[in-house]
Amino acid sequence: MKVFSLPRRGSILVWTMAIQLALCGSVVFATDGTKACKLLSESVSERNVLNKLEPLAHKNFTVDATIGEDSYTYVFQLCGDAGGVPGAGVIQVDKKSPKKITVIGQYNSTKAIGGSDWVMLIYNDGDTYDAHCSKEKRKAIVMISCSTSxxxxxxxxxxxxRERTSECFYLFELDSKSVCPTIQSHLSAGSIILIIGFCLVAVYLIGGFLYQRLIVGAKGMEQFPNYAFWVEVGNLTADGCDFVCRSQNREKAPAYRGLTTDALEEEPEERDDHLLPM
Incomplete structure (x- = not known):
């Protein structure tokens, strides 16, 4: 019993570890996103362009098209296996022969060019042409443009x-808001506080006016909300300003006063009788 129990426990442990590794591998693959793309010339700028497209990762985009007399189905996936074909970023499926799949471009040979509201994704190293373009390898260009909606x-x-000797390509278009520029607010914190303050004052004035007029039935200046309070505040403010800003005593300076009749009567009367001739 002990001889068989050890291998059984060991096999269970091995299967458990295998399942855990598989799950971890799937999680890593799911979270790789644009990192799965291999750039022809690795650079920070191109990697940042690819990072804009992260919301589009791990999704197949399909479209049917007719070229000449032939009908095809095209499948595109960002940094992933398009249609389940390993390494293929864009594939072409012949509708007449569904098993005939042509790889147009591989995500292991990627180039990314970005602007303010667009990204040009180029997949190189597709299957070679049979009789066109000097039998060079196919290339897919996916133009992803901004669409906020x-x-x-x-x-x-x-x-x-493909009517040239070299540099032939397939051109695709796709709209997405992931490449739209981020709109940043130009309002500072102080401006936002002032706007909120003005809004609150407006609500207070309008709401108070309507309440005083319609509910209380006030007329004239009494319609102003808390009219008595604001009048008192105004008076107190004026008094405070007068107290702080004036530098001299407000007592009246002594004014000029004329002599009273009593003072004139008290003065001795001058007589000039001695000046008259005897």
């Missing part, structure tokens, strides 16, 4: 430019 738009095929 669209989380993830519909993939559209614009053109396949």
């Amino acid at each position: 669209t989380d993830m738009g519909q993939l559209e095929v614009v053109m396949e430019d």
Whole structure:
């Protein structure tokens, strides 16, 4: 019994560890996002452009299109296996022969160019052409433009430019708000506080006026909310300003006073009788 119990416990432990590793691997893959893309020339700027597209990761975008007499289904995935094809970023499926799958571009050979409201994603190293473009490898260009009303738009095929000797490409378009510029508020904290203060004062004045007029039935200046309080505040403010700002005593200076009749009567009367001739 002991001989068989050890391997059984060991096998259970091994299976448990295997399941845990598989789950961890799936979690890591799910959280890789744009990091799964391998840039042709690794740079901080291109990596930042790719990071803008993080909301689009791990999603297949499909579109049907007719080129000439042939009908195809195109599948695009950002930094992931399009249609389940390993390494393929964009694939082409022939509707007449669904098993015929052509890899247009691989996410292991990526180039990302970004502007203020757009991102150009280029997948290189697709399957080679049979008779066009000097039998060079296919290349997919996905133009992702800003659309504030669209989380993830519909993939559209614009053109396949293969009537040249080199640098042929497939061009796709996709709208998404993930590449839209972030709108930053230009209001400072002080401005926001002032706006809130003005709004509160307006609500107080309008609400108080309506209450005094419609509920209390006040007329004239009494319609102003808390009229008696604000009048008293105004008087106190004026008194305080008068007390602080004036530098001299407010007592009246002595004014000029004329002589009274009593004072004139008390003065001795001068006589000039001795000046008359005898």
